[in-house]
Amino acid sequence: MPLAIHRVTQLDLAYRPWTWPFAIERRAEIDAHFANKQAEKPKLWNGQVLLGRNPVFTADRFSADYFQTDFASFLAWRDRGFIDGSVFNGPGMGALRGSDGAFVLGEMAAHTANAGRVYFAAGTPDLDDLRDGTVDIAGSIAREVEEETGLTAADYRADGPWHCVVMDGIIPLIRILDVNLPGEALRARIERNLAAQQSPEFSAIHLVHGPADFTPAMPRFVTAFIEAQLAS
Template structure:
């Protein structure tokens, strides 16, 4: 199966069957020395980095509106080397976005903090899948979305109205799985709540909220995968 899904097109997703393999990822197994050397360089440049646990895919396919795949837990240091050697690595990255839709139909994204790997980047609050996001070996995408939004913004989306299905966009840098989450409050009010949370944090992960009000309202630092998502939303798709 390996990696077999359409690229650069937004796909409707009705089911996600991505499972956590307890074995090591071949990329981690075959590059242990290079991973350690690269991590020394990365942490010398940014001592705030933490070598936690994330997951990398070894397979992903799209069949009959389903995402089917296999992934493995790896150290963040492995992920950092993979970012530099992703071509023909036998590994890919997937992540999830809760597309936060305000009551006035504006989108509320975030800008990453200056101490993070994605410093200054604008996208919907998100983070890599971790082992905690799996239930009996099967990924729980919405759990990941809600967890990451809460950790980064202080917002609890567990009771928010969700889009009827997920969607996915696969580009060379990775596959984003996204879903609309509707909050009744207007965008300015949501942004105030996020800003208040960021101010209260000792070491916030994000710089603050970013409101996107229409398809041409593309802020500086917008991550490349975000433009098609923004256009999709304001075109009333999904």
């Protein structure tokens, strides 16, 4: 699937319980895969997450249905190249941006399922993100940003459109979070917070001013989003 970026102002993300055939039909394979992963990274936990299906873009709105599944099924599906194309991972991502225009990204720690990858504070939504039958992606981002960086909603301005980057198996819902600090000062603040955490999810903080700062550890949806911002 060619990469595409949709800018929308409204999200219509309904929670609709659904039985995922992949999670049922390949249960033994999924459980074995997770057991291997957990042996490598004992802190992995098979909790419940929300994945998406039926994505639709209309004018300034993105609509989709989210359903509940276990992390083990998600991990097996992801690690096998998103083999069921009927579903997608739709995480919320907070693109922290300093007052000098630098984007602030985190490198995932060794104990996480995405060790070494570099992207924005983010997380696949879970049951804590449900509000009256809908998925609260803005709330999910606020929680992930605070957990991963220590910044609260009082530290940044979250407004403007949502940037939905469509790729095979994933549609990150990215929102720019502007912070009234230059990039270096923002990085230093986050690093101080990480140093005080017992088991931080980020092992390092990266600043991106432009393509020269890109690394192979940054997924294509991250670099494509940043390129689009620099071009606008």
